[in-house]
Structure formats: C-alpha cells, structure tokens
Amino acid sequence: MSEQDDGPGLHTLPFTVDHGGHELTVTPTLVESDRGLVLIDVGPEGAVDSLRTHLRSLGYELTDIWLVVLTHHDADHAGGLADLLEHTDAAVATHPAEAPYITGERDPLKGDGERYPPVGVDLELTDGSRIPTLAGPMEVLETPGHSPGHVSLYFPDTGLLLAGDALVADGDTALAGPKPEFTPDMDRALESVADLATLEIDGVVCYHGGYVEEGTARIAAIAERSSGE
Template identity: 70%
Template sequence: MTETAGIHALPVTVEYGGRAITITPAVVETDRGLVLIDAGPEGTVGSLETHLTSLGYELTDIWLVVLTHHDGDHVGGLAELLERVDAVVATHREEAPYVSGERDPIKGDGDRYPPVGVDLELVDGVRIPTLGGPMEVVATPGHAPGHVSLYFPEGNLLIAGDALVADVGEGTDGDGPLDGPKPHFTPDMDRATESVGSLAALEVDHTLCYHGGYVDQGSERIREIYERLRE
C-alpha cells in the first residue's frame, strides 16, 4: 500500500444499507500488537481475520480499536469482534455516547448496531506509539461531531476516515480521486470544511480513505479541495 512500515489497509466488500460497498479499515503494528482503525459493519470480522492471517497475525493480536466515528459502517461489527478479542476501545469523547448506546446514532433509521462500551476517550493531539512512528489523533469534526483522522508524520501518511473520500465517480472534482466529504452524509459541512483545512496544513504525501482506499495524493490535493469547499 505505502512505504510507511507497519501500516496495512484491509479492503473489505460487504453488504450494507441494501447494497455492496467496499470499505477500508486498517491495522497498525505496535510493540504490543495491532491497532485496528475502524471495525466495519456487522459481518466484517471474518474478512478482517483473513487479512490478518495473510499478514502473519491472528485476530487476537488486536489490543486496541480506534474508531474514527460512530457511523454504523465503521462500528457495527465491533460487538462481534469483541466476542473474540479482548481489546481496548477508543474514540473521541464526542463520539463515545453514540458508540456506547447513551445516544442513538445521528444517521440511520433507528435500527442501531449493538452498543459497545468505550474504554478510552481521545482528544486532538494524542499520540500513540507504533512501528510506523507516532500515530497522531487529528480532530476532524463535521462528518460526525467527534470524527478523528490519524496522521503519521514520519511517513507523511494520513488515515482520513470519512473526512476525505477516494471513491472514483460521481462527485469527484479536478484531478481526483481524492475528494472532500460527501455532503449527503455530512451533517455539518461548515465544520467538515474547516477540518479539511486542518488536514491541508499537514505534510501529507499519501492518504488512506475508508471509502476508496489508498491514494497517492496528499497536501497539494487536500489544499485544492479545501479552497473549493470554501467557495
């Protein structure tokens, strides 16, 4: 995927919302084992396990799950995963009530995923040591109130979550495929635009999006997206 050591994209095609979608969780190697970035919707665990086996790991090597936000396609499979893995669950403090069931998800028809307790509430600027260098939490609200992205300054790699997308097709602007968040799924586009501006200030050479996967584009393209969203 990338020259950044110890970081692996795990593309999975699943049925979600009545259609097939391809999502891209990721795992990051650390001295303690694996950090999983987003768990995917219900029914994803088997595919994650297959990916990890191909990398020489087991599902039980996951010790930490970092959730970029509370949407069902990112969290729905977490309860199933935790039936097999004893892992710490971390997300931004503004996302925690939705994950734990104290609040219903902002998006969706009320048929929520199984709630899961949050062990660790993240804030902007927190750094987690990994084999790819420090993984920095970057607050990128807008798509969800406490959405976060993850930045690896030693490899200039950004794991964007849904703050950016790389779906090729309708809505792609300019020399894509990297683009801004999808307005239809983003309740607060003004905050989301500010978040793209925060990402544009980082030194990014390549980007991993949950929707669209790995893109060999970074700061220059993100700045273009930010300027367009501000118009």
C-alpha cells in the same frame, strides 16, 4: 481482496460486505505496535470474517488486536465492533463526542433509528494524542463535521494520513471532500479539510476508496474550491 502494505508496520485491509442491502467496500487499517495490533475502524456488522482473512494472510489472528480506534460512530465503521470483541479483549478508543453513540447512550445520527449492538469505550482520544506504533507515532487529529467527534490519524514521520470519512477516494476524482449527503455539518467538515491542508501529507488512506498518492496540495485545493462555492 488483498491488503496493501503502505510502509513498515501498516497495512490497509479493503473488503466488500453487504450493508443496508447493497455492497459496500470499506478500508480499515491495521497498524503494528510493540503491544500488539491497532485496528482503525472495524467495518459494518458482518465484517469479522473479512478481517480475520486479512489478518491471517499477514500472520496474525484477531486475538493479536490490542486496541481498536474508531474514527467515528457510523455503522459502516463501528457496526462490527461487538462481534469483533467476542474474539479479542481489545480496548476501544474514540473521541469523547463519539463515545455516547457507541456505548448506546445516544442513537447514531444516521441509520433511520436502527443501531448496531452497543459496546463500552475504554479510552477517549483528543486532539494531539499520540499512540506509539512501528510505523512511527500516530497522532490523533480532531476533524469534526462528518460527525461531531470525527478524528483522523496522522503519521508525521511518513506524511501519511488516515482520513476516515473526512476525505473520500471512491468518486470521479482521486481525492475529494466528505460526501454532503452523509455529512450533517458540511461547513465544519470543510473547515476540517482546511486544517488538514496545513500538514505535510504525502499520501492518504480514505475509508471509502483506500490509499491515494495525493497530499497537501490536493487537500488545499479541495478546501479552496469548496470555500468558493
């Protein structure tokens, strides 16, 4: 388990945990800012020990996290949040359409009725919102389909995309579209992929698969091939 430095102020934090009775490898991302650390996605329940190990290898502690951004409410992204918040007083941010699932007002759309401990949401993020970081401005992109309010994060200064589950990199190809079996609105999800293809992207961090040196051309090809199926 080792973090990858994807440029000044940004680190991927891949680790493998037990989730639903099987091993799952996930890739939260840590971004440094003048206010402290920004963590994009947490991981499922049981993720905190792995996060702590990564942070300490970078010279940080969990208490250095000031903001958690959730790309969406699925348990493999948000399940460990309640545990994390026992170790830090970080604010929690997500899209307004995701907030009710995280706070417990609604049950998660996936997971057979079981849910992780609900937590409060402090900030609601919408398309075009920007968070200043040491890696440059981090822009919120609405990329719904995989979930109602799924967001991706884009660094226009470096052309890096944090795709969440809007794209995946853990299959037979270096970069692919969202997984249909876990995507309730596949048509809308593919529209989101087409929207991403309008940006200048040089590299992508997928929550499932980590960093891939693929960009706009590959994303456009995914959208074009999917629209022709």
